[in-house]
Amino acid sequence: MKSRQIWEMSPEEIRSRLDDAYAEMFNLRFQFSIGQM
Template sequence: MKLEEMRALSPQEIRSRLEDAREEYFRLRFQFSGGQLTDTSRLRVARREIARLATILQEVELEVEYEGGGE
């Protein structure tokens, strides 16, 4: 999912997707520890998606308008 698409979601949808992403990450970690996960890059992708969703949710909750560049 692209960043613009994530930003267009409602806070409830973001929370739902964040929960789903955390569950997926948990399953991936479990598969990795059991030796069943062959594509370990999926762990990294899942972690980054969780971070993106959490950041966007925090921005929405604080009502911060993102204008880029950190200004």
């Protein structure tokens, strides 16, 4: 994602994308820790 796209997003959109990224990171770490990756 380019910085211009982020500047054009509303705070709610940014928060939502960030929440999604944190959830995905958690899931990937969990999968890695139990050996699914």
